[in-house]
Amino acid sequence: MNRTDRLYAIREELRRAGSTGRTAERLATLFEVSVRTVKRDISTLQHGGFPVWAQPGPGGGYVVDASATLPPVNFTDAEVSGLAAAVAAHRGQPFDSHARAALAKVLSVMDAATRERSEELGSRIWIDHTEALSGGPARKAIEQALHERRVLSMRYRSGNGEETTRRVDPVLLAHTQGQWYLVAHCRTREAIRWFRLDRIATAHPTAEPSRAIPVDSVGTPPPAAKAIADHN
Numbered sequence: 001m002n003r004t005d006r007l008y009a010i011r012e013e014l015r016r017a018g019s020t021g022r023t024a025e026r027l028a029t030l031f032e033v034s035v036r037t038v039k040r041d042i043s044t045l046q047h048g049g050f051p052v053w054a055q056p057g058p059g060g061g062y063v064v065d066a067s068a069t070l071p072p073v074n075f076t077d078a079e080v081s082g083l084a085a086a087v088a089a090h091r092g093q094p095f096d097s098h099a100r101a102a103l104a105k106v107l108s109v110m111d112a113a114t115r116e117r118s119e120e121l122g123s124r125i126w127i128d129h130t131e132a133l134s135g136g137p138a139r140k141a142i143e144q145a146l147h148e149r150r151v152l153s154m155r156y157r158s159g160n161g162e163e164t165t166r167r168v169d170p171v172l173l174a175h176t177q178g179q180w181y182l183v184a185h186c187r188t189r190e191a192i193r194w195f196r197l198d199r200i201a202t203a204h205p206t207a208e209p210s211r212a213i214p215v216d217s218v219g220t221p222p223p224a225a226k227a228i229a230d231h232n
Contacts, residue, residue: 003041006031008097010041012104014052014064023061077117080106084118085125094143094173094180138203142182145205146170152184152210154203156195163201164188169210171218185213192218 009031014022022030027038042062045052051065075083083106087099107115138154145152152170157163168184171192175181179196186193192213 004097006033007041007045008101008104010038011045011050011052012101012108014062015105016108017064019063019066021055021061021063026061075106075110075114077114077121080110080114080118081121081125084122088125093175094139095147138200139197141203141205142170142173142197142200145203145210146173146182148205149210149212150205151187151208152182152203153206154195155201157199157201159199166195167206168193168195169213171213172215174221183218185211185217 010027013027013030024035024038024042028035031038042052052062053065055061055063083103087096087103090096090099107118110118141154142152144150149170152168154166154168155163156166167187168182169187170182170184172183173180174183174194179198182195182197182200184193184195185191
């Protein structure tokens with residue numbers, strides 16, 4: 001398990017534990033790492049805004065704020081299987097790690113019988129994962145800049161191989177004609193530009209807040225394009 005996956009797994013384990021919490025020793029045993037590594041991971045989660053703290057006293061451990069947990073939910077096994085299929089099909093796409101974390105939250109609060117039926121139904125859905133992941137190594141930095149509304153600094157290769165350094169205000173992510181694009185206001189060109197994710201060599205969010213650019217400023221979307229928030 002790599003560190004990113006372990007951080008998500010620790011977070012969900014603490015959510016499941018509720019007010020009981022988990023000791024660093026138990027987490028270390030569960031994830032087969034050292035106690036020192038667990039403490040470093042907890043510190044990373046805290047700096048990322050996850051509401052976890054150390055509970056003092058005998059038997060104390062790490063506890064998550066109750067507001068970060070979900071109450072019992074009433075999804076059917078078919079609904080959860082549908083969510084799981086959507087998350088699996090989205091593997092490697094923007095915000096997929098967050099989608100997997102959300103699915104883990106739902107599964108952790110379902111009753112055992114429904115969860116078991118959902119898993120059985122899920123075993124009857126096959127997803128081909130042979131395609132390469134979209135966006136390359138810069139994808140997580142792009143997601144972070146878009147989510148946190150920060151200026152993104154990046155090195156971009158054009159179609160003829162020319163590489164330039166850009167500072168952009170992210171506006172949206174778009175998938176069309178088999179490619180993912182970052183649509184952003186380019187501060188070099190002072191205009192909206194579509195950047196293919198697989199041509200972004202490196203990227204990192206800066207500390208500078210990005211400009212509030214309305215989606216309408218991008219122009220007309222491709223004919224088949226639809227925002228994921230549009231459920232109609």
